[in-house]
Amino acid sequence: MKIAFIYDVIYPYVKGGIEKRVWELATRLSRNGHEVHIFGMKFWDGEDIVISEGVFLHGVCRSQNLYSGSRRSIRQALYFSIALIFPLLKERFDILDCQQFPYFSCFAAKFLSKLKKIPLVITWHEVWGDYWYEYLGWNGFAGIYTERLVARLTTKNVAVSKTTAKNLAMLGRHEEIKIIPNGVDFQNFSSIPPSDSVSDIIFAGRLIKEKHVDLLIHAFRVLLLEQPGCTLMIIGDGPERDTITALIHESCLEPQIRLIGFQERHDEIIARMKSSKVCVLPSTREGFGITALEALACGLPVVTVNHPANAIHDLITESNGFLCSLSAEDLADKISLALVHHSEMRNACIMSAASYDWDRITLDIESYYQEVIADQKSPVNQ
Numbered sequence: 001m002k003i004a005f006i007y008d009v010i011y012p013y014v015k016g017g018i019e020k021r022v023w024e025l026a027t028r029l030s031r032n033g034h035e036v037h038i039f040g041m042k043f044w045d046g047e048d049i050v051i052s053e054g055v056f057l058h059g060v061c062r063s064q065n066l067y068s069g070s071r072r073s074i075r076q077a078l079y080f081s082i083a084l085i086f087p088l089l090k091e092r093f094d095i096l097d098c099q100q101f102p103y104f105s106c107f108a109a110k111f112l113s114k115l116k117k118i119p120l121v122i123t124w125h126e127v128w129g130d131y132w133y134e135y136l137g138w139n140g141f142a143g144i145y146t147e148r149l150v151a152r153l154t155t156k157n158v159a160v161s162k163t164t165a166k167n168l169a170m171l172g173r174h175e176e177i178k179i180i181p182n183g184v185d186f187q188n189f190s191s192i193p194p195s196d197s198v199s200d201i202i203f204a205g206r207l208i209k210e211k212h213v214d215l216l217i218h219a220f221r222v223l224l225l226e227q228p229g230c231t232l233m234i235i236g237d238g239p240e241r242d243t244i245t246a247l248i249h250e251s252c253l254e255p256q257i258r259l260i261g262f263q264e265r266h267d268e269i270i271a272r273m274k275s276s277k278v279c280v281l282p283s284t285r286e287g288f289g290i291t292a293l294e295a296l297a298c299g300l301p302v303v304t305v306n307h308p309a310n311a312i313h314d315l316i317t318e319s320n321g322f323l324c325s326l327s328a329e330d331l332a333d334k335i336s337l338a339l340v341h342h343s344e345m346r347n348a349c350i351m352s353a354a355s356y357d358w359d360r361i362t363l364d365i366e367s368y369y370q371e372v373i374a375d376q377k378s379p380v381n382q
Contacts, residue, residue: 001369002035004088006098006109008080009066010057013043015266017290018099018125021160021182023055028362030054037091039084060087071135077102084108089115095369097121097158103146110153119376121369122150123158123180126287127167131309147171156372158365160288163311180365182290183358184297192267194274199233199258200339202276202300204269207238210285212305212326214240217247219282219331220257226336230256233276235269237262273298278338282324282331285309296320297353299346301338303331319348 003026009016011023022038030036031054042048042059050057061083064076081104088096089112098109100122113120128135132143151157151171158178159165165177201220205211213234220232234244234257241259248257263269273279279295280303286292289312292302296315304312306323313323322334338345 001029001094001366001373002092003029003037003369004091004093004096005036005038006040006084006096006105007038008040008077008102008105010038010040010043013063014066017182017288018101020290021123021125022099024183024185024358025362025365026055027053028358029366032362032366034366037093039087041080058087060084072102077104081105081108085112088112092116093118094373095119095121097123097369100124100150101126103150106150106153113154117376119156119372120154121156121158121372122154123160124164124168124177124287125160126285127164127171129167129170131285158368161311162314163309164287167309178368180361180368181356182288182293183356183361184290184294184353186297186354186357188267189270189294189297192270192274195268195271196275197233197258197272198275199231199272200227200277201230201232201335202235202273202279202295203233203281204235204273204279204291205281205283207234207236207240207244209240210283211240212282212284213244214247215282215326215328215331216280217244217251217253217257218328219280219335221251221253222328222332223335224256226332227339230339232257233260233272234258235260235263235272270294270298273300276300277342278303278335280304280331280335281312282326283307283310283312284326286311288312289315292316292321293353293356296349297356299349301342301345301349303334303338305331315352317348317352320345320352321349 005022007022009019011019026036037056039058039060041063043063048059085108096109096118098106133140136143148171151173155175158180159168160181165179168177273295279300281292282305284305284307292312292315295302302321324330324334
């Protein structure tokens with residue numbers, strides 16, 4: 001197959017969950033004998049098209065700032081979607097896989113799909129729904145309308161979690177939504193030794209309001225009344241960093257809490273997880289929760305919030321973690337339980353993550369692409 005992935009940023013030039021998924025799938029599909037292309041903004045010097053680990057990287061336009069203030073830039077998304085058209089016109093693919101973010105590129109992909117009769121898959125990482133109003137205020141209706149339009153561009157939709165699939169179905173997609181989750185690289189994980197920097201509790205993620213790191217700090221204060229020697233490591237950066245720093249200082253918790261910024265090397269995060277006991281992710285908005293999966297693969301029980309927009313709860317069972325409410329006391333109670341039982345839960349945590357190995361997921365996406373291509377060629381669809 002000749003496969004095109006479409007997303008505005010490309011790993012490793014920009015590192016995030018979607019970029020990582022596309023890269024892991026692309027490199028493995030390439031090793032399986034397929035010709036794989038990624039179309040995104042150009043973050044490198046030199047030629048517009050380069051080959052990395054067997055994958056063709058297309059820089060369709062110069063890189064732009066992804067954010068305007070604290071929000072995704074509409075101008076950047078429009079610029080990228082327009083820039084996509086000509087480079088895609090020059091190639092002939094068997095299938096297009098367009099990531100639903102940042103939405104406008106999906107319309108460009110649909111245009112090319114229709115024009116060149118190429119099957120289009122849209123991969124959904126989150127469905128925002130009414131969250132658009134929280135994100136954009138009264139302008140949120142435009143986000144809701146755009147999201148609903150994108151949901152109608154193709155009948156071949158992939159969701160990365162059960163929660164995302166359920167929310168996508170609520171947008172009116174009544175045909176089968178294929179669930180193909182994110183994964184972990186078990187082979188690479190096994191080669192990473194634990195860090196010398198030890199902690200009891202670890203959080204890793206972007207410091208934004210929806211991650212509720214402030215709630216974690218309040219819960220940690222409660223926990224210290226029971227376990228005064230406990231330590232917490234917070235890895236990440238984002239718009240809430242100053243607020244979190246101030247809260248740690250006001251609570252006089254600098255000796256117990258280490259606030260570490262963004263880690264350039266992902267292996268360093270995994271090493272720090274391996275030297276911790278429990279991973280706590282009190283988020284109320286996750287399309288999948290790859291950090292939680294990585295923590296499970298490292299043998300850490302995960303404590304997270306039982307919230308309908310938090311897809312991490314799809315990963316949690318009685319044997320690998322705990323669900324809590326948005327209460328500092330309840331969160332502290334569940335963290336305490338996880339700390340007490342983390343050793344006996346270790347094997348169950350690792351086993352629960354084993355089915356998410358990237359090699360297995362690549363076989364699933366490969367099979368799905370072949371089904372979609374065959375369906376496109378069916379006389380019924382000619």
